[in-house]
Amino acid sequence: MSKKQYAFYPGCSSQKGASASNFLTSIGVMCEKLDIQLNEIPDWNCCGASIGYGEGGELPRLVLSARNLALAERELPGQEMVSVCPACWLSSRETVDRLHESESLLAETNEALKEAGLTLKNEVKQRHMVEVLIEDIGWEGMKKPVVKPLEGLKFAGYVGCQTNRPFGIAGESFENPQYLDKMVEMVGAEPVKYDQKVTCCGGALAFSEPDKSQAQIRQIVESAYDHGADMIVTPCQLCQANVEIYQSEINKKKGTKFNMPVVYYSQLMTVAYGGDAKQAGLDGQLIRAEQLEKIASKK
C-alpha cells in the first residue's frame, strides 16, 4: 500500500528543542506505523498563534498563514495541509475561510504576499492530524497496529479549546466531544468521565495572567484526580505545557500535591503500537509517565 502524502505544517512548538518537541517525535513514529507520510512545508513560518492579534491586527496575521498556504500550493501541489498544533490549524483554517469569503481580502493578501515572491490561489484544504486519523485512516485502521494494549490505565481525555472550538473535529459536539475518549479505548485503556474535558487552561494568558490561568489548570487536574485518572491525555501542545508545567507552581502556592503526567494521544498510540519510551517522546515529560514507560519497556 502506498503511503498517504500530506503537506505538513509542524509549527513552532514542535521544532527541535522547543516545548513540544517530544510530541513531534511520537507523531513521527505513529505516522510511520499508519503509513502516513508528512512532507514538511519548506521554510514555513509562525501562524501568529492566538495572541498575535494584539500587535499584528487582521491582515498581517492572515498574511502569515497565507504564506504557509502559498508555499504548500507551490512546493507540494495537490497535497492537503496537515497541522498537529491546534493554533496552527485554527489560524490556517480561519485564513482559508476568510479569504474564501472575501475577494477583496484575498486581493490584499496577495498584494502583501507578492513582497515575499508568492501568490495564493487558496486551493489547499486544511486538516488537523486528528481529522486525518479519523477520516482517512479510520478507527479500524488506527486499531490494527496495536500490539501492546494499555490495559488497566485510566486517562482523563482533555480536549481543551482550540482543537474543539470554533471548528472542532467534524461530527463532534463542542460541549462533550467523544473522539479522544474513543482513542483511549482504541489503545486498550479506560477513559474516565470527568467534568473539565473542554475547560480552558488559560492559553496564552498563562504568561500574562498566571494566577487566573493556574486557577483554571487547578480545576482540570483536580477533577482528573477526583475521577480516578492516572494521567491526562490531550491533543494540544499549549494544553499539555500549561497543565503539566504549572502543577509544581500550584503545589507551591496552594499546598496541593499534584503530580499527574500529561501526555499526547500520539504518545499513547506509539506505545500501544510497540514503540519504546524514547520513540514515544516520554523522555520529554516533566512529570514522568511511569506507567506508560513500563509498558513501553515491556518486550
Place this chain on the structure above:
Amino acid sequence: MTATYKNDFLKEVEANVEDGQWVKMCMQCGVCAGSCPLGPHWQHSPQKIFMMIRAGKREEVLTSDSMWMCTSCYNCIVRCPRKLPITHIMHGLANYAHRLGLAPKGQPTREIAKLFWDNIVKTGRVNELKFSLAMYFKDGFGQGVKNAMAMQGIGLGLMKAKRLNPMEMLGGHTCKDKGGIHKMIAKAREIEDRRKGLSGH
C-alpha cells in the same frame, strides 16, 4: 465626546475593527458573559462591551482591559445564539485600541502580545527562550530576575526534557526568507492602515 446612543462609534467600530459589523447583531442574552472562563475578572463582559459600543461609549470601550482578558478559548463563539464571532471581535477591539494607543498602559497581555509579535516577525518563527526572557524582563531588570528565578525550576526541567534549548539565545530557529517575511508584513500593515485611515505606529 461621541453623542450617546447615536451610531457614530458603532460605525467607527464597523469600519475599523475586525468583524466589527457584527456588533449590532448582539441580542443581549448574556450567554457569552456566562461562558467566559475569565468571566469574573472582566471589567465588562462582551455583552456589555457590545452595548457600550451601541451606546457610543468610545473611550470607556477602548480603554477597557476586558478585551485583553481573552484566552482565545472560543467558548463564546460556539455558544452565541446569534453566531457573533465574539472572540474575533474582542481581538479586533484589542488591536484597534492598542493601535490607537488607548489600550491600558502596562496591561500584561497587551505587552506580551507585542513582545510575541515582535519575536515571531523577527525570524518568522517563535524563539521560546527569548520570548520567555523578554516576558520576565518586561517590567524591568529587577522584576525580571525575580520572575526568572521563580520559574527557574521549570526552565531547568524543560531544558532537561529537551523542550527548552539554551542555544536559542544564539539565534535559534529561523525562516530562510526573513527578508521576504519582513517586507510582506510591512506591506500588509500598510494596506490595513490605509484601509482604516490610521498612520503607521
Place this chain on the structure above:
Amino acid sequence: MADIKYAAYICSGCGIGDKLDVDALEKVATKEGKMAVVKSHPFLCSTEGVDLIKNDIANDGVTHVMIAACSRRAKAEAFTFPDNAVSRANLREGVIWVVAEGSEHDEVRQEMAEDYIRMGCAEIKKMTQPAGNPNKAQSKRIMVVGGGMSGMTAALAAADAGYEVVLIEKTAKLGGFASNLLKRVPFNAPYAEAQPTGVEELASKVSGHAKIKVHLNSTLSETAGAPGRFIAKIAQESGAIAEETVGAIVQATGFTPYDINKLTELGGGQANVVDQAGLEALAKAANSGAIKRADGKEVKSVVFVQCAGQRGSGGNGNGQHLEYCSGHCCATSIKQATYFKDANPDVDTIVMYLDLRVPGMGEDFYRSAQEKGVIFTKAKVNGVSGGLSGEMSCKVNFKDLILDEEATVDADLVVLATGQVANAGVNLDEWTATVTAAESGDAAAVQRKSELQKISVLNLNYRQGPDVPQFKYGFADSHFICFPYETRRTGIYAAGPARRPMDMFQAMEDATGAAMKAIQAVENATHGRAAHPRAWDLSFPKARLEGCTQCKRCTVECPFGAIDEDERRFPLFNEERCRRCGTCMGACPVRVISFENYSCDTVGMQIKAVNVPDEFEEKPRVLILACENDAYPALDMAGIQRLTYSAFVRAIPVRCLGSANTIWITDALNQGYDGVMMMGCKKGDDYQCHFVKGSEMAYYRMSKIDDTLKQLGLEPERVQTHEVAITDNARVARMIDEYVAQLTELGPSPMKGFG
C-alpha cells in the same frame, strides 16, 4: 311503539376470555340483567361480530343493545347502531387491564366484571335512542360582525366553503385598523422586509363575492334566537332596520389602541410623541420618502418605547394602565423602525425594550432590522419630555438595563408602543348590576343601561345580557385551553384581537378557525344535533314540567344561557344553544330534567345494580363518577398502560361532573358503598372543563353535601371530589389505591345492610 327487546353481547377477545369466566358473565346478563338475548363472540368488533348484532336487530327484533367489551371510547364506530340504544360495559380497559395479574385476584376481577355487566344491563333498560331535535333550525347563513382583517378573512373562508355570509361593518368602508397601516410585518420567508398589508385586495374580494352580503355603516340593534335561527336586526345609517336570519355568528370586532393621552408620564399628548398608529399615519404621508413630524421637520432620530402603558409595573409607564402584553407591538416597532432605515439609513433609530417578544418567525425580522442598523437597547424608560418645535425636541430618560446606568437621549420623535384594548361590547357583570339597579328605579342606572346598549356589539336579547361574556381584561369569551373560538353563547364565535391581543397573521388564522366553527355550528343545528363538543349527539334535555318547582337553578346554572323562562316561569329550552352537558340535570332538585339516553335513572340504576358485599366480606365498594372528557379517558389510559388499581371501584362515565345529581351520592351511600370519588376537570379561572362551569358547579354542590352525610351518620371522607386531567393516568391509579386504603382504615360503611 314497537316491542322492546334487550340483548347483551359479550366479547371474549383481547384477553377478556382468558382472564374472565365468560359463561358466568352470560349467566349474570341472563338471570340478573334479564336480557332476552345473550351471546358471546371471540372478536365482537370484527365484521362478523358486528353482523351478528345487526342480524339480531334486523331479524330477531332486538331494540336495545348492551355491549360488554372494551371501553365506550374504543371501537365507537363499529358499535354504532343508529336506530338502537346502546350501552357499554367496560371489561377491557376497566377490568382486565387494570386489575393486578395473578390467580389471587381472579375472584375480585370476576366480581368487578360481573358488576359492570349488571350496570350495563341496568343502564340500557333506562335508555331510549334519541330521535333528535324535532324543531330543526333552517339557516346555514353565517353572520360576521366586523369588516377588518379578521372579519373579512372569516367571511371569505365561509363564503369560499359555500356558505352565504352577511357581513356587518359599522364604518363606511371595509378594512378596519389595517387600512391605516403603510405595511405589515412579513408573513413569508425570509421574514426580512415589511410587506404590503393586502387589505385592499381582501376588501375588493369581499365586496365582489357573490355569496357575501355587506352591510356598511351598520350596527346590530338586536340579535335573537339560537344557532340555525338567529334573527339579526341591523340598524342602517338611514335609520332603517334590516333583518337577516343567520345560523351562526363570528364576532370579529377587533381592538382600539390604548388612549395615548393617558400616558402623560411618557409624553403622551405632546406634539412629537405618537403611538404606533400615529407613526403609520406619518409614514403613509411620507410616501417612502423621509418621514416628517407633524410640524414638518424631517425626523433624524427616533426612539421607540416598548410596552408603553402595558404589562403593569413590568412595562414602561407608571403601571396604572394595561396589565397585559399585547403581543404584536415588538414586531410592529421593528417594522416601523425599518420605515426610517429604508428611507434613510442615517436616521438614528433606537428601540427601547424590556423583553423583545417576537414570536413565530419574528426573530428573523428582528435580525433584519439589526442588520439595517436599528439599535436595540434593553431599557426602562422613566420619562419622556419635550414636544416643542426645535432641533431636538424630545428627551427620553431611561435606565440602560445592560449597562445598569441612567441615561438620556435626544430624539426628534418618540413612538409609544401602546397596547390593544378589545372591542368586546358590554361587560356582563356591569350589565347585570345596572339592570338590577335600573329595575329598582335608579335613574342613573337607567341612563347607564341605555349607554351600555349603545356600546353593545351584538345586542343579544338573552337573559344573560347583550354580549358574550368577557375575561379579566375585557376580552371576549374564549375556551382558551381547548377550543379558542368557543364562547359560552353557542353558535357565536369570537375571533381576532377582540378575544385576545394578537397580530394580523394570528388574527387571520383565528378568523379562519372561527369560520370553521361557525360552519360546524350551522351544520349541527340544521341536523338537530348538539354543537361542539358532543357534536354527534342527538339527545337534548327534556323537562317533566308537571314536577317542576320553578326554582330556576337550571336556568341560572346552565353555562351556555340555553334556558329561558316561559311566562309561567318554567324553563324554556333553546335546544340549539344546548351543549348537552347535563348541568341542568345535575342542578335539578326534583330530578325532572333528563335526556333520552342519559338521566338520573340511567346512572342511578347502574349504582343500584352493583352487588355491594356486606361488612364481613372486607370488600369495600367505591363509586367513581368520572367526567367523560378527561377523567374517564385517564382511567382508560391507565388500563392501556397496564397500570393497576383496586378492583373495589366501579366507574361510571358522566357527561360532565356538572351533570352529577346529588341523588346519586345519596343512593350510593344508602346502598352501602364505602366511598364516592367524583372526578372532574380543573375549575377556576384557568378551568379545563369542556363546559366551562360544570366542574365548578359540582364542587359547589358537593360542598353542601356534608349535612346529608351527617344525617346518614357518615364521615365526610366518604365523598371526595378530585380534579383530574386527561394526562393523569398514573396519578388517577395512585389516587384510587390511596383512597381504598384510606377507606379500609376507616372501616366499612355503617349503612351496609340497610340499603
